Amino acid sequence: xxxxxxxxxxxxxxxxxxxxxxxxxxxxxxxxxxxxxxxxxxxxxxxxxxxxxxxxxxxxxxxxxxxxxxxxxxxxxxxxxxxxxxxxxxxxxxxxxxxxxxxxx
Amino acid sequence: xxxxxxxxxxxxxxxxxxxxxxxxxxxxxxxxxxxxxxxxxxxxxxxxxxxxxxxxxxxxxxxxxxxxxxxxxxxxxxxxxxxxxxxxxxxxxxxxxxxxxxxxx
DNA sequence: TCAGTAGTTCTGGACTTATGAACTATTGAA
DNA sequence: TTCAATAGTTCATAAGTCCAGAACTACTGA
Numbered sequence: 009x010x011x012x013x014x015x016x017x018x019x020x021x022x023x024x025x026x027x028x029x030x031x032x033x034x035x036x037x038x039x040x041x042x043x044x045x046x047x048x049x050x051x052x053x054x055x056x057x058x059x060x061x062x063x064x065x066x067x068x069x070x071x072x073x074x075x076x077x078x079x080x081x082x083x084x085x086x087x088x089x090x091x092x093x094x095x096x097x098x099x100x101x102x103x104x105x106x107x108x109x110x111x112x113x
Numbered sequence: 114x115x116x117x118x119x120x121x122x123x124x125x126x127x128x129x130x131x132x133x134x135x136x137x138x139x140x141x142x143x144x145x146x147x148x149x150x151x152x153x154x155x156x157x158x159x160x161x162x163x164x165x166x167x168x169x170x171x172x173x174x175x176x177x178x179x180x181x182x183x184x185x186x187x188x189x190x191x192x193x194x195x196x197x198x199x200x201x202x203x204x205x206x207x208x209x210x211x212x213x214x215x216x217x218x
Numbered sequence: 219t220c221a222g223t224a225g226t227t228c229t230g231g232a233c234t235t236a237t238g239a240a241c242t243a244t245t246g247a248a
Numbered sequence: 249t250t251c252a253a254t255a256g257t258t259c260a261t262a263a264g265t266c267c268a269g270a271a272c273t274a275c276t277g278a
């Protein structure tokens with residue numbers, strides 16, 4: 009759980025994770041080459057995904073040449089009920105407040 | 114919010130915060146000279162309190178020679194509904210799982 | 219004024235994190 | 249099979265953050 013909070017305490021990672029949760033379909037790394045109008049190098053992205061994986065927040069599966077990232081909501085919900093939902097909500101509230109005119113992501 | 118998660122991503126700080134929330138009465142620094150059976154130097158404690166304060170999680174008031182720390186639940190609940198509750202719950206679940214025979218703290 | 223208690227600030231070493239360069243893995247085409 | 253292209257990972261290192269001892273400030277009571 010310490011790992012979960014640490015993973016989501018980073019603005020880039022929480023945006024990535026919120027993106028993965030929001031899209032029903034799995035997202036590959038390159039979906040996040042820019043996050044909130046900021047360019048993220050691939051090596052950094054790869055580290056971020058690693059941290060999300062190790063925190064148990066996502067699972068990554070190779071499909072051909074790309075990796076598809078899926079959120080592990082159900083497992084986390086079982087271990088820490090309400091936690092993920094509350095964080096994703098808080099993130100949405102915050103990014104809505106930050107950039108009012110444009111929708112989240 | 115990033116600050117809130119970062120503050121509570123540390124096992125010592127989340128234990129401290131949970132302690133402050135659990136006790137109705139304000140807690141001074143020295144209440145936490147040991148956290149989960151681990152001795153914490155005063156200077157480190159002071160840093161931890163500073164981080165909790167700057168994240169908006171607590172307020173510290175001097176009363177004579179000591180500082181009393183109060184949680185700012187209500188304000189946070191208003192900004193990020195459910196977040197603090199979910200994290201404190203998750204912490205309780207986790208520390209119960211870790212040391213089953215003994216109660217939280 | 220002094221001693222004692224409570225907490226803060228400073229500082230340096232240890233640990234983390236971000237990123238460019240070089241790498242591996244997979245695919246599709248020649 | 250070889251080659252080029254795409255997608256991600258690993259490595260090295262420079263920059264940043266964190267911990268804890270030493271020295272400090274703030275307040276109280278004698």
